[in-house]
Amino acid sequence: MVEGIPAIPDYELLRVIGRGAYGEIWLARGLTGALRAVKIVYRKTFESERAFNREFSGMSAFEPISRAHAGFVNILHVGRNDSLGFFYYVMELADDETSGAQIDIANYSPRTLKSNPAAALPANECIRLGLLLTEALGALHDHGLTHRDIKPSNIIFVKGGPKLADIGLVASHGQQSFVGTEGYVPPEGPGTPQADLYSLGKVLYEISMGKDRLDFPEIGSDLEARADKPQLLELNPILLKACATTPSRRYRDAEEMRRDLELVADGEPLRRKFWPWIVALLLLGAVGAAFLVTRLTSKSPGSAFPATTPATAAVETDPPGAMVLLGDRMKRSPARFENIEPGKYQLRVMLQDFDPIETRVEINSGEAFAPPIFKLQHSKGSLHFASQPDGVAFELKRNGETLEGGTTPAILRDLPSGTYDVVAKRGESELREKVEVKRGEMTTKIFEFANGSVKIICSPAGATVLQDGREIGTTPFLEEVTPGEVGYELRLAGFKPATVHGNVQPKQQTFLDARLEKIVTVDPNQPFENSLGMRFVPVGNVRICIWETRVNDWMAFCRATGRTFDRPDFKQTETDPVVKVNWRDASDFCDWLTQEERRQNRIDDTQAYRLLTDEEWSMAAGISDEGGATPEERDGKLKGVYSWGKQWPPPSGAGNFADQTAARQRGAIIDGYNDGFVTTAPAGSFKPNAAGLYDMAGNVWEWCFDLYKPASRWGVLRGGSWANSNRTELLTSYRNVVDRNERDVIYGFRCVLAPANAP
Numbered sequence: 001m002v003e004g005i006p007a008i009p010d011y012e013l014l015r016v017i018g019r020g021a022y023g024e025i026w027l028a029r030g031l032t033g034a035l036r037a038v039k040i041v042y043r044k045t046f047e048s049e050r051a052f053n054r055e056f057s058g059m060s061a062f063e064p065i066s067r068a069h070a071g072f073v074n075i076l077h078v079g080r081n082d083s084l085g086f087f088y089y090v091m092e093l094a095d096d097e098t099s100g101a102q103i104d105i106a107n108y109s110p111r112t113l114k115s116n117p118a119a120a121l122p123a124n125e126c127i128r129l130g131l132l133l134t135e136a137l138g139a140l141h142d143h144g145l146t147h148r149d150i151k152p153s154n155i156i157f158v159k160g161g162p163k164l165a166d167i168g169l170v171a172s173h174g175q176q177s178f179v180g181t182e183g184y185v186p187p188e189g190p191g192t193p194q195a196d197l198y199s200l201g202k203v204l205y206e207i208s209m210g211k212d213r214l215d216f217p218e219i220g221s222d223l224e225a226r227a228d229k230p231q232l233l234e235l236n237p238i239l240l241k242a243c244a245t246t247p248s249r250r251y252r253d254a255e256e257m258r259r260d261l262e263l264v265a266d267g268e269p270l271r272r273k274f275w276p277w278i279v280a281l282l283l284l285g286a287v288g289a290a291f292l293v294t295r296l297t298s299k300s301p302g303s304a305f306p307a308t309t310p311a312t313a314a315v316e317t318d319p320p321g322a323m324v325l326l327g328d329r330m331k332r333s334p335a336r337f338e339n340i341e342p343g344k345y346q347l348r349v350m351l352q353d354f355d356p357i358e359t360r361v362e363i364n365s366g367e368a369f370a371p372p373i374f375k376l377q378h379s380k381g382s383l384h385f386a387s388q389p390d391g392v393a394f395e396l397k398r399n400g401e402t403l404e405g406g407t408t409p410a411i412l413r414d415l416p417s418g419t420y421d422v423v424a425k426r427g428e429s430e431l432r433e434k435v436e437v438k439r440g441e442m443t444t445k446i447f448e449f450a451n452g453s454v455k456i457i458c459s460p461a462g463a464t465v466l467q468d469g470r471e472i473g474t475t476p477f478l479e480e481v482t483p484g485e486v487g488y489e490l491r492l493a494g495f496k497p498a499t500v501h502g503n504v505q506p507k508q509q510t511f512l513d514a515r516l517e518k519i520v521t522v523d524p525n526q527p528f529e530n531s532l533g534m535r536f537v538p539v540g541n542v543r544i545c546i547w548e549t550r551v552n553d554w555m556a557f558c559r560a561t562g563r564t565f566d567r568p569d570f571k572q573t574e575t576d577p578v579v580k581v582n583w584r585d586a587s588d589f590c591d592w593l594t595q596e597e598r599r600q601n602r603i604d605d606t607q608a609y610r611l612l613t614d615e616e617w618s619m620a621a622g623i624s625d626e627g628g629a630t631p632e633e634r635d636g637k638l639k640g641v642y643s644w645g646k647q648w649p650p651p652s653g654a655g656n657f658a659d660q661t662a663a664r665q666r667g668a669i670i671d672g673y674n675d676g677f678v679t680t681a682p683a684g685s686f687k688p689n690a691a692g693l694y695d696m697a698g699n700v701w702e703w704c705f706d707l708y709k710p711a712s713r714w715g716v717l718r719g720g721s722w723a724n725s726n727r728t729e730l731l732t733s734y735r736n737v738v739d740r741n742e743r744d745v746i747y748g749f750r751c752v753l754a755p756a757n758a759p
Contacts, residue, residue, distance in 0.1 A: 005509070006040055006081070006086065011029065011030055011031075011038060013027075014026065014027045014511060015509045016509075017037070017110060022041050022042065022045045022046070023039060023040045023042050024039070025037055025039045027105065027108055035093050035103055035105075037091045038088055040088045041055060041087050041088065043085035052087075056078075056080065059075070059089055060078055061143070062140075062143075063078050065139065065140065068139070069136050071133055071139075072140075073091050073156060074091065075090070075091055076090045076091065076092065077089065077090040092158055094110035094111055095156075096111060097109045097110065097111040097112075101159060105511050105513075111156065112157070113152035113155040113162065113203070114151075114152035114153040120209060120222075123232045126208040127231070127235060128265070129155075129162055129207070130204050131265065133155070134200070134254045137193070137196050138254035141253065146190070146193060147164065147199075148191060148196070149184075149190070149199075150196055151202075152207070182441075183212075184203070185198075186198040186199075186245075187245060194247050194251070196254075197250060197254060197257055198242060198243055198244075200242065200257075201238075201241075201242025208235060208239070212439075214438070216239075217239070217240060218348075218350060218356065219325075223330060224330050231264065234270060237270055308342050310340060310366075311341075311363045311366060311369060312336065312339075312369065313335075313340055313370070314334070314337075314370045315333055315337075316373045316374070317373065318373050318375045319351070320334060322349050322350060322374075322376060323349070323350045325350070326340075326347055327345045333349070340363055340369075342367075344362045344363075345363060346360055347361050349374050349376065353417045353418055354379055355377045355379045379416070380414045381438050381440060382441070383411070383420075384411050384442055384444040385406075385411075385412070386408055386409045386445070386447070387424065387426075387446065387447040387449065388447070390408055391407050392408045392424050393407050394424045394425075398418070408424075415437045416437070419436050419437075421435075429484055431447055448506035448507065449483065451507075452482075452505050452507060453479065453504070453509045454478070455510070455512070456488060456490075456500060456514075457476045457512075457513050458475045458516055459516065460601065463491060463516060464490070466489040466490075467486075483504050483506050484503070485502075485504075486501065486503075486510070490514055490516065495518050496518075498516055500513070500514050517601075517604065527543075528753065530602060531596070532552075534547065534550075534553060534751065536753050539691050540616070540619055541754075542754040543752065543754075544616070544691070544693060544750065544752050545750055545751045546684075546688065547577075547683035547684065547695070548578075548683065548699060548748050548749065548750050549577065549748060549751060550575050550576065550578060551572050551573070551574050551578050553578070555574070560592065561592060566580050568679075568745040569745070570745070572679075575682040577680055577683065577700045580744065581703075581748060583715045583741075584741070590608075590609040591609075594608045607756055608753075608756040609753055610705060610751070611703055611752065612751075612752045614716055617702070617704055617719075618634075618733070621689070621732050622689060622732070630709055631706055631709070632709040634733070635734070635735040635737075636735070638733035639731070639733075641731065641732050642654075643689060643732055644697070648727050649670050649672060650670070650697075650730075654686070654697065655675065655695065655698030656680070656681040656685065656695070656698040656721075657670055657673065657697075657698045657720065658670060658723050658724055658725035659673045659675045675698075679745075681695075697720055698722060699721060700719075700721050700722070701736055701747050702717060702718050702750045704716040704717070704718055705759065708735065715738055715740035716737065717736035717747060718734075721746035724746075
């Protein structure tokens with residue numbers, strides 16, 4: 001094991017896939033080969049033993065709860081190593097952010113809500129997520145526990161479904177140690193159910209409005225153009241209540257918040273909850289209201305209630321394109337608003353990467369309101385660069401242009417918000433990363449130039465590893481390297497050279513693998529013998545085994561796969577054809593043999609074993625031009641032709657049929673014919689046909705790839721068997737039609753090696 005990688009019982013730690021304030025998360029492989037996530041929480045990251053034990057106790061309490069609700073990532077095991085100062089827990093693995101459940105160890109990156117590429121999710125998806133997580137939080141709170149660090153990166157996806165993860169910060173209600181992430185933690189700090197709901201509200205705000213949590217409560221700048229605007233406006237009061245600054249104004253518990261989300265999900269506005277109150281007030285004041293309306297509408301222009309004239313407003317910004325909110329109306333600048341009722345309004349101007357402007361304006365009756373142009377100031381933030389060790393040179397770039405430079409540690413202030421490229425160099429090592437400057441925030445970037453490691457494997461093993469033309473070892477190969485891009489060449493006699501590349505990160509292992517391609521020297525038009533000793537000859541564009549699949553071939557398959565060998569009620573030699581196999585059994589054998597021979601580099605990925613098609617079988621038996629598109633249409637069309645010619649009965653030595661010796665097994669026989677075998681005969685006991693294939697008539701019926709007719713369960717068997725005496729059944733063009741699930745002591749099969757994409 002590489003130095004610095006912790007030892008976790010029954011798990012191989014492959015590479016670090018995440019880091020936090022209290023530890024790191026590893027991609028790991030268990031004894032069964034299953035991939036898991038293992039979080040390691042270190043004692044040294046806590047101020048006291050008590051705080052460390054508190055976190056361990058919280059995780060131990062949560063472990064059985066995690067598997068009881070679909071909204072939690074499953075905790076499979078919790079363990080502890082006091083001698084090395086850490087505890088750990090094993091979790092189910094999140095989907096990959098690009099390939100889902102298909103995990104590539106070398107490139108795996110967990111899919112979280114933060115990795116979602118969309119700026120904002122549809123309102124119905126946000127509500128669905130909120131319903132699941134409020135229900136999960138309710139279950140957590142009911143057990144006296146809180147999460148304390150709900151944020152997008154802690155909501156993962158497993159098999160496409162969202163789950164609450166990184167429960168390493170779970171603790172009992174009321175534990176007030178300040179953990180969590182700025183902007184998601186309420187003013188009073190974490191550790192209460194209401195604080196968790198505050199954090200969840202901020203998450204829902206970000207994914208629904210497409211804004212940063214620190215922009216709360218600004219509404220999405222593209223709200224007017226969104227098709228889900230009505231539902232977002234119904235969702236907004238829930239977010240405002242969940243994220244209220246004062247705890248007393250927030251939801252009392254997760255269930256209350258969930259009920260409001262359900263109302264919006266069902267298309268029922270929240271105000272309907274108060275409709276009975278409104279109706280009662282209207283009934284009580286109906287007479288007075290009617291009187292008041294009459295008085296208002298009857299006043300003359302000079303009365304105490306003068307008539308009003310709608311106003312207009314024109315708002316411009318520099319730069320243009322900002323979202324302008326006037327009361328509850330919104331447009332992009334330059335914005336013109338018509339038919340405004342006189343009164344006082346809240347005016348808000350917003351543009352990404354610029355500081356918002358908020359003011360209150362009064363618009364008079366009939367006025368053409370036109371305030372001076374609002375000049376927007378580019379929002380700014382700061383960057384703090386640090387490194388291990390200090391003194392690392394860095395450059396800050398944007399659009400390829402170097403803006404700042406220096407050595408660590410350094411603080412760059414008043415930088416326009418946005419994304420920058422940063423290059424850090426220490427000796428020959430170089431790190432290139434992107435960093436985001438956020439409005440009003442100090443972003444810290446730490447460059448770690450600690451070494452990483454690379455592990456190289458290949459199939460087959462034992463390849464020579466070269467770097468820059470120099471031999472440095474053989475696979476499997478493991479070495480410690482400086483961070484950065486690495487590349488190696490792999491060479492093995494009989495195989496084509498291969499190259500592997502990767503990027504090594506500090507304190508992480510990079511896994512590189514390759515499958516070496518065998519150098520094919522055999523002419524594809526020449527005979528071929530595989531790993532089981534099965535011999536193939538070219539017929540058309542495929543190679544057909546000269547024998548029916550034998551008992552010893554089938555035994556190798558059973559040993560490798562654990563399948564039970566169902567022997568017949570008579571004795572067979574190892575070279576007799578295997579019997580009592582159905583169509584699926586035969587196909588499984590071909591699939592296994594394909595994978596095994598590819599693993600051994602005897603065939604490549606463009607080749608595969610399978611059953612002969614009905615047409616290939618006819619070609620191998622020496623007949624053609626049967627006509628018809630399916631076996632059903634071709635069945636029995638060629639009259640009076642047998643594998644030995646046109647005569648009946650068959651000449652001596654024509655094949656293994658129901659003869660005088662078989663009379664003890666089956667009643668009907670071919671009069672006067674004697675092949676010398678009671679049941680099956682060893683492969684090669686009779687003369688081959690013109691193509692060099694044995695037993696194309698007799699011995700065992702051979703399963704074909706095709707269905708007898710489309711959309712049926714009926715399979716096709718060809719060639720007859722040791723128990724057949726009927727002259728029609730022994731015709732070369734005869735198709736034996738049998739349910740593909742049937743097994744019998746007269747059914748076997750023959751393999752073909754063909755292009756992988758055919759038939």
